[in-house]
Amino acid sequence: MRWLLSLCLLAPLAASAQTRADMQCKAVGKDLIYDCVVRLARAGEPVNGAQLTVSADMPSMPMAHNIKPVKARPGKGPGEYLVRLDLEMQGEWAIKLRLAGPVRDQLVLHY
């Protein structure tokens, strides 16, 4: 059975511009390991060239149970980034997208 999760968030970057992060993941076959595609857009335009680091925390165990941050690599499409996540165990995860480069911000997607 293939797992699919889709995460969307509108988060402000600054008063005049908003960064939108959309993330879609599917299982690679091994338990709880997902290949994810993150799409970043700001004011309707894709955000290219950002340095994106993805990590995740279990909300009920903040700072104690998390996954090691993974650097995303640019994808094929505009504003796309690819990352593989190993979530270690089932449960609720807050996924953090930390952006550096032309855009500096942190977005949190709740799953």
Place this chain on the structure above:
Amino acid sequence: MDEYAVGVLTNIGLVSFLALSAYLLLISGELSFGQQAFFGVGAYGAGIGTAMLGWPLPVAVLASMLLGAIAALLVALPTLRLRGLYFAMATLAAAEMMRIAFELLHWQIDVGGERIGPDGAQGFRGIRWIFERGVEPETFLAMVWILLAAVVGGFLWMERSRLGTTLRATGQDPELARSLGINVERLKLGVVGASGALAALGGALFAYHNSYIEPRNFDMMLGVHSLSYALIGGLGTVLGPLLGAALDIGVLESSRFLQGYRMIVFGGLVAVLLIYRPRGLLDERLVDAWRRR
């Protein structure tokens, strides 16, 4: 220093505030399972202060510490007359009440075209002070550790002072302390207020670091960890909780190969440690022996 190391060191610093708040209560003879609530009060207070009300960071942090102290005192006033496990259970119940209150808290305002503020169980997004100000992770790490060093300095001064001796005497035997003229109730209320403020300071910094908080962040698990930091590290010196926090995060980070099982293994290690060192690694006996050398 790479991003991962900065993140781990920041986390150790953040949980150390919570560990120190639990330690302060432990050396005064009280066991609290509720410090996570004041950590949460600090986080929500700081988030509301900067993200919603536009206060400067120092004002928001100080206000959140004041809120944490007031919340702790409100819990302590009816419960401090309880002893031992009864007080521990009362603090746990109060913490759960506060967590549920966070789940019921809906207060959002329009900031720059976005709805910002606590949204019940959905959490509180957009606490972006460090990103809006362009604070680098290394700079924030330095902020956390400078504040922590100041707090530890205060503890070291206190432990060498008459106040520290009074506090430990009260913790070991409150009746004897009372017979020596110590106002035990007033002293403990002061300790509870200070521990609430300290936990709130950690919570405020956590909110800025995380940019997002939710009620589940402040559930019982965090309270158990805060106690275990102090109990693992030891109750003989203020450095004990810091050692406990570093060991906790360090062991968890270095046992990633165990994946989801590492929490179970860690729990077992804590149990074994507390059988052999019930007052922690840096317990009073070891610290006294060290001081006599």
